[in-house]
Amino acid sequence: MNGSLYLRYLTRELRGSAGRLVFFVLCLAVGVAAVIAVAGLSDGMERGLRSKARELLAADLAVESRRPLPAELDGILADLGPATERVDLKEFVSVVAADGGSQPGKSRLAELKVVAPPYPFYGELELEPAGVLHDLLDARSVVVAQGMLEPMGLAIGDALRVGGESFVIAGAVLSEPDKVNISFTSVAPRVFLSQAGVDRTGLEATGSRIKYRALVRLPGTDADGVRAAARQVRLQLPDVEYMKVETYAEAQPGLRRGLERAERFLSLVALLSLLVGGLGVGQTVRAWLQSRMDSIAILKCLGLRPREILALYLGQTVLLGLAGSVIGAVVAVGLQSLAPAFLTRVFPTYVIEVWQPFAILRGVLLGVGVALLFSLPPLLTVRRVPPAFVFRRDAAPLPVSPALRYGVGGVLLAGLFVTALLQSGSWLLAAQFTGGLLASGVVLALGAWLTARLVAGAPRSFSKVWLRHGLAALARPGAGTLGAIVALGLGVVVVLTMYLIETRLGGQLNADLPDDAPTAFMVDIQPSQWDGVEGLLNDNGALDITSVPMVNSRLVSVDGVGVESLVEQIPKDEPRNRWVLTREQRLTYQADLPESNEILRGKWFSDESLPEVSVEREFAEDMGADVGSVLVFDVQGVPITLHVTSIREVDWESFAVNFFLLVEPGVLEEAPQFLVATARFPDGNEQKMQDVLAADFPNVTVIQVRQVLDRIVEVLGQAGLGVQLLGAFTVIAGILILGGVVSAGTIRRGREVALLKAIGMTRSGVVSVYTVEYGLIGLVAGAIGALGGTLLSWAILVYWMNVPWTWATPAPWVAVIGTVVLAVAAGIGASLRALGRRPVEVLREN
Amino acid sequence: MKPPAIELRRLTRRLPSGGRDLTILDGIDLTIDAGEFVAVLGPSGSGKSTLLALMAGLDRPTEGEVLLDGEPIQALSEDALALIRRRKIGFVFQSFQLLGNLTARENILLPLELNGRKDAGARADRLLEMVELSDRGHHYPSQLSGGEQQRVALARAFGPEPSILLADEPTGNLDSNTGKLVLERLAELRREHGTTMVLVTHDEQVGALAGRQIRLRDGRLDRDAAREEVLT
Ligand SMILES: Nc1ncnc2c1ncn2[C@@H]1O[C@H](COP(=O)(O)OP(=O)(O)O)[C@@H](O)[C@H]1O
Ligand SMILES: [Mg+2]
Numbered sequence A: 001m002n003g004s005l006y007l008r009y010l011t012r013e014l015r016g017s018a019g020r021l022v023f024f025v026l027c028l029a030v031g032v033a034a035v036i037a038v039a040g041l042s043d044g045m046e047r048g049l050r051s052k053a054r055e056l057l058a059a060d061l062a063v064e065s066r067r068p069l070p071a072e073l074d075g076i077l078a079d080l081g082p083a084t085e086r087v088d089l090k091e092f093v094s095v096v097a098a099d100g101g102s103q104p105g106k107s108r109l110a111e112l113k114v115v116a117p118p119y120p121f122y123g124e125l126e127l128e129p130a131g132v133l134h135d136l137l138d139a140r141s142v143v144v145a146q147g148m149l150e151p152m153g154l155a156i157g158d159a160l161r162v163g164g165e166s167f168v169i170a171g172a173v174l175s176e177p178d179k180v181n182i183s184f185t186s187v188a189p190r191v192f193l194s195q196a197g198v199d200r201t202g203l204e205a206t207g208s209r210i211k212y213r214a215l216v217r218l219p220g221t222d223a224d225g226v227r228a229a230a231r232q233v234r235l236q237l238p239d240v241e242y243m244k245v246e247t248y249a250e251a252q253p254g255l256r257r258g259l260e261r262a263e264r265f266l267s268l269v270a271l272l273s274l275l276v277g278g279l280g281v282g283q284t285v286r287a288w289l290q291s292r293m294d295s296i297a298i299l300k301c302l303g304l305r306p307r308e309i310l311a312l313y314l315g316q317t318v319l320l321g322l323a324g325s326v327i328g329a330v331v332a333v334g335l336q337s338l339a340p341a342f343l344t345r346v347f348p349t350y351v352i353e354v355w356q357p358f359a360i361l362r363g364v365l366l367g368v369g370v371a372l373l374f375s376l377p378p379l380l381t382v383r384r385v386p387p388a389f390v391f392r393r394d395a396a397p398l399p400v401s402p403a404l405r406y407g408v409g410g411v412l413l414a415g416l417f418v419t420a421l422l423q424s425g426s427w428l429l430a431a432q433f434t435g436g437l438l439a440s441g442v443v444l445a446l447g448a449w450l451t452a453r454l455v456a457g458a459p460r461s462f463s464k465v466w467l468r469h470g471l472a473a474l475a476r477p478g479a480g481t482l483g484a485i486v487a488l489g490l491g492v493v494v495v496l497t498m499y500l501i502e503t504r505l506g507g508q509l510n511a512d513l514p515d516d517a518p519t520a521f522m523v524d525i526q527p528s529q530w531d532g533v534e535g536l537l538n539d540n541g542a543l544d545i546t547s548v549p550m551v552n553s554r555l556v557s558v559d560g561v562g563v564e565s566l567v568e569q570i571p572k573d574e575p576r577n578r579w580v581l582t583r584e585q586r587l588t589y590q591a592d593l594p595e596s597n598e599i600l601r602g603k604w605f606s607d608e609s610l611p612e613v614s615v616e617r618e619f620a621e622d623m624g625a626d627v628g629s630v631l632v633f634d635v636q637g638v639p640i641t642l643h644v645t646s647i648r649e650v651d652w653e654s655f656a657v658n659f660f661l662l663v664e665p666g667v668l669e670e671a672p673q674f675l676v677a678t679a680r681f682p683d684g685n686e687q688k689m690q691d692v693l694a695a696d697f698p699n700v701t702v703i704q705v706r707q708v709l710d711r712i713v714e715v716l717g718q719a720g721l722g723v724q725l726l727g728a729f730t731v732i733a734g735i736l737i738l739g740g741v742v743s744a745g746t747i748r749r750g751r752e753v754a755l756l757k758a759i760g761m762t763r764s765g766v767v768s769v770y771t772v773e774y775g776l777i778g779l780v781a782g783a784i785g786a787l788g789g790t791l792l793s794w795a796i797l798v799y800w801m802n803v804p805w806t807w808a809t810p811a812p813w814v815a816v817i818g819t820v821v822l823a824v825a826a827g828i829g830a831s832l833r834a835l836g837r838r839p840v841e842v843l844r845e846n
Numbered sequence B: 001m002k003p004p005a006i007e008l009r010r011l012t013r014r015l016p017s018g019g020r021d022l023t024i025l026d027g028i029d030l031t032i033d034a035g036e037f038v039a040v041l042g043p044s045g046s047g048k049s050t051l052l053a054l055m056a057g058l059d060r061p062t063e064g065e066v067l068l069d070g071e072p073i074q075a076l077s078e079d080a081l082a083l084i085r086r087r088k089i090g091f092v093f094q095s096f097q098l099l100g101n102l103t104a105r106e107n108i109l110l111p112l113e114l115n116g117r118k119d120a121g122a123r124a125d126r127l128l129e130m131v132e133l134s135d136r137g138h139h140y141p142s143q144l145s146g147g148e149q150q151r152v153a154l155a156r157a158f159g160p161e162p163s164i165l166l167a168d169e170p171t172g173n174l175d176s177n178t179g180k181l182v183l184e185r186l187a188e189l190r191r192e193h194g195t196t197m198v199l200v201t202h203d204e205q206v207g208a209l210a211g212r213q214i215r216l217r218d219g220r221l222d223r224d225a226a227r228e229e230v231l232t
Helices: A003-051 A053-057 A072-080 A195-201 A223-236 A251-292 A293-301 A306-342 A357-384 A402-424 A427-457 A467-473 A480-512 A527-539 A563-568 A575-581 A617-623 A688-698 A705-743 A747-758 A763-800 A812-834 A839-845 B048-055 B076-087 B104-114 B120-130 B148-157 B176-193 B224-229
Strands: A061-065 A085-098 A107-114 A126-128 A139-144 A157-164 A165-175 A190-193 A213-215 A242-246 A519-526 A543-558 A583-590 A595-603 A612-614 A630-635 A638-649 A662-663 A674-680 A700-704 B005-016 B020-032 B037-041 B063-068 B089-092 B164-168 B196-201 B212-217
Touching: A003 A053, A003 A306, A003 A357, A003 B104, A003 B120, A061 A223, A072 A085, A072 A213, A072 A223, A085 A165, A085 A688, A085 A700, A107 A195, A107 A688, A107 A700, A139 A157, A157 A190, A157 B020, A165 A190, A165 A195, A213 A563, A223 A242, A251 A293, A251 A306, A251 A357, A251 A402, A251 A480, A293 A306, A293 B076, A306 A357, A306 B076, A357 A402, A402 A427, A427 A467, A427 A480, A427 A763, A467 A563, A467 A763, A480 A763, A480 A812, A519 A527, A527 A543, A527 A674, A527 A688, A543 A563, A563 A575, A575 A617, A583 A630, A595 B196, A612 A617, A617 A638, A688 A700, A700 A705, A763 A812, B005 B048, B020 B048, B020 B063, B037 B048, B048 B063, B048 B164, B048 B196, B076 B089, B089 B148, B104 B148, B120 B148, B120 B176, B148 B164, B148 B176, B212 B224
Parallel strands: A107 A190, A139 A165, A583 A662, A612 A638, B037 B196, B037 B212, B089 B164, B164 B196
Antiparallel strands: A061 A213, A061 A242, A085 A107, A085 A157, A085 A213, A126 A165, A139 A190, A157 A165, A519 A674, A519 A700, A543 A583, A543 A630, A543 A674, A595 A638, A612 A662, A630 A638, B005 B020, B005 B063
C-alpha cells in the first residue's frame, strides 16, 4: 500500500465514525489541556523568574542578615571592583495606624521597608503620583501600598502613625519589583520610609525581627562574575553562615524550589487526568473496532495484509489524537492566560511568560502518545478478526501469539513510565506512579474477574428473569466487563483522591480555632512596658493572658563543632537543616514544662550543676543534637554553654506559644530581652485592643491569629485553585469515559434490546436487565475505586503532606453510590434509542 | 503442463464443539482446472462455505492441502495469504459485503488501487458501466438496493481481473428476477475474463449454469460417499 493510497483510506475510514469518535477527541482534549496548562504555567513562571531575576532581586547580589551587617562588607565589596555600588534596606513588620485625633486611630499590621537611593538597582517601582520614590520620602513622609489606603479610610496626603510618630502619606505604590517574599506575614501591606524617618520612630532599637539587606550592583559583570563575587563574599565576610548571600544568577532559589515541588505534584495529577482520558480513548477505540469488524474482515478478503490494516487504524488514532491534543492545547492556552490573575498572592505574577510553545508541543506529543498507548491493546484485535467473518459471525478469532500480547502489555507499561518520567522529572516518582497504577489496575481486574466468576455461577438460581438475564449479560464471554470495570475504577480512584486531598487541605485550615486558643500574640514588648500592656489587655476583655521572656541568640556550635562547618555538610536540597542551625534562635526560660509538651527522652531540668536546655524533637533531629549534647549560643556577644537534658514533643496544633529551645531559669535573666504575650479575646476585641496598643505602645507588634489564618487560607486557596481545576478536569474525563465504556456496547445492545422485546419482554423489563448489569459494574468499580482512592489520599496526606487524617467524610460512600447511579444512567441512556424503536427495524439491519 | 488452478488434497476441517470435535469437511479431494466453472451444490450446513473459505486461505484446514496454481497455501502467514488473495482471488458473497463507509465507486476502486493499477479510475468507471450502475457510483451501499449492491460486488470482484473467482450463494439474498440479472452479469464477466470460477449454491437451477457440478453432503463429496457405500 503506497503513501497516497494509505492517506486516502485513512480519511475514508473516518467517515462513518465521526459521532463516536467525538468521545475520543474529548477524552484526550481534557487531559491534554490539564497537562499543558500545568506545564505551560510553571514553565512560564520559571522562565519569568530567570529572565526577570535582576528585577526580582533589584540587584546583582544581595546580602541579608537578621542582625546589622558587619562593617567588613564595605571593604569586601570595594575589592570586587571600583564601580561596585551598594544600597542598604531594612524590612520589618510593625503596627501602623491612621491618625484618630484624640481617639486611637484604626490600626493594622504593615511591612515596613526602609530604603535609600539608588534603590532599586533594577526594575521599576510604579508610584502614584508617578515619579521617583526617593523624591517622595523624607523624614516626615511615607509611601504606602495602594491597597491599604481605602480599607484604613486613608488617602494620599493624610497622616499615618508609624512607631507612634506621625508621617504624611506622600504617595502610593502600585507595584514593587522585588516583593517576592511570599511568606504569610509579608502579605501585610508595604510602607516605605526613609532612614531619617525610621530614626524618628525608634523602632529599630526595639524590633527583634528586622531584616538587614545590602543590595549590590556590579556593573558590567556577567552571571559567572556575579557568582564569583558571591563566593568571594561568602569566603571573606565574618559570620556569613548566619546570612543569606543571593545572586540574580540563582534566580530566587527558594521560590523556584517551591515551584518545582508544586509542579511535580500538579504534573502528575495532570498526567492522571490525561491517563483517565487515555482509558476513555482505549474504550472508545474498542467500541469503534467492534463496529468495524465487518469492514476489517472484508478488507482482509480483498487482500489487505493485517499489518496494513493495523497501520490504517494506528494512523486514525494518531489523527484523532492530534485533533484532541490540539483542542486541549487551545483550551490550555486560554486557561494559562487567565491564571496569573488568580495567583497574585503566591507569586510575583508580573514575571509570568504566558506563551510557552515548548510546553504546548510537549503536551501535544504526550497526548498523541497516550492515545496510541491506550489504543494499542484494542488495536491488537485487528489482527484477531478472522476473514471467515464474512461467512459466519461466530467464526473463531485468529490466535494472537502470547509474545505479541505480553509485548503490548510491556509497551503500555513502559510508555506509562516514560510519560510519568517526563511529567515528574523524577525516576523515583515515576516508578511509584507507574507501580501504583499497575497495582490499582491489577486489583480492579481481579475484582472484575472475581465478579464475573461469581456471577457466572449465580444466574440460574435467580427466579426473576431480569435479574437472571442482567447477571448473565455481565458474565457472558466478550462482554467487555473487565475493561469497563478497570477503566471506571481507575477513574473513581483519581477523582476521589483529588477530592479528598483538596477538601482535607482546605478543611484543615478552615477549622475553627479551639475555644481556649489565644486569638492574639503581642511581640517586642519591652520588659518595662509589661505592666502597662497587661493593664491594657485586661481593660479590653482579654482572658488567659500569658507572657514569656525571649532572648535572641545565634547557635555557635553543637558538641564542639562550629555551625560554620556543620552547615557545609548539609546537602543543598535540605534547606530546613540549614535554617535550624543558622536562624535567629529565640530562647526562653521557664521553670515548668509547658502544658502541651511531653518529655520523650531525658529529664526536665533536674541537674543542679549544669545550665540545661530542653529541645523539641524534630528541631533536635535536624540540628543533630540529642540528650547529652552541648550547645553553645552567642547571646548578643556573650557565649553561653547549655547542656541538652531533655527532648520534648510539642503539640503544635494547640495554638499556644511553643518553643524549640527552653532554657533553665537562672541563665538568661540578665540578657537583653523582650516579652511575647498571648491573650484570648472572647468578645472579638482584638482590633480595638490593637488600635489602643498602637497608640500607647507603638513598638509592640500585634498578630491577630484569625487574620493570619484567613491569609493562609487565601494564599493556599490560590495555590489550591490549580488542584481544584484539575480535579474538575478529571471528573469530566471520568464521565466521558463512562460514556465511552457504555457506548462500546451500543451496537450489540440495540440487537439485544430488539431480541428481548421480540420474545416478549416489556420495556421496563429490559431496563431492569440493564440496571442489574450496569449497577453491578458500577458497584464493583465504585467499591474498589473508593477503597483505592481513600488509601491513596490517606498515604499522600499523611506521609507526603504531613496532614492528619480523618475518616469523618462521606465522600467514599458518595463515590460508590455515585458510580452505581452514573453507570446505570449511562447504560440505560445508551439503550434508550433501541428501546424506543420497533424490534423489527433493528433486527433487519443486522 | 499448466498446474490446476485449485487442487484440494485430503482436505479436512474439524471444529472443537462442546468438548469433542465436529467434522465439517472430511478428506475432500478435488481438482479444478484453469478456466473451469464449477458449481458446489449441497443442502444448508453441508460445508460449502467452509470449503470456499479454505480455498481462499480465509480459514485453515485441520488436515490436508490446498494448492493454488500448484502452490500449497495452508502453511503461509496471514500476510502472505492476503497478498495471494489480492492478486489472484475475487469474492462474491451472499450478503454482498460492501464497505459501508465507501461509495460504490470507491468500493470498486479499492482492490484496483491495492494492486497498484495505473488505470484504476478508468477501469472502475468501465466496470460500473458493465454492471449498469454508471450513474450510481457516488452512492453509499446503504443507498442501493440488494441487486444493485450485489452488482457493485461483482464489479469489485472482477476489477483486478483475478484468475479465480469464488462466489458464495450470490443470489441467496435476492428475489428470483434480480438474482437472474446478477447471474447473467456474472456469467458474462467470467466469459470475458476467462476466470476460473467456483460457485456455491443450494439451488439446482443455478448450479446447472456451471460446466461441472460437485455435491457436498455432511462434509463429503457425494461421489466419495457413493464410492464408500459400494466398498462397504
Ligand atoms: N465457526 C464455526 N463454529 C461452529 N460451527 C461451524 C463453524 N463454521 C461452520 N460450522 C458448522 O459447519 C457446518 C457447515 O457450515 P457451512 O460451511 O457454513 O455450511 P453451508 O455453507 O453449506 O451452509 C454447519 O453445520 C455449521 O454449523
Ligand atoms: Mg454457506
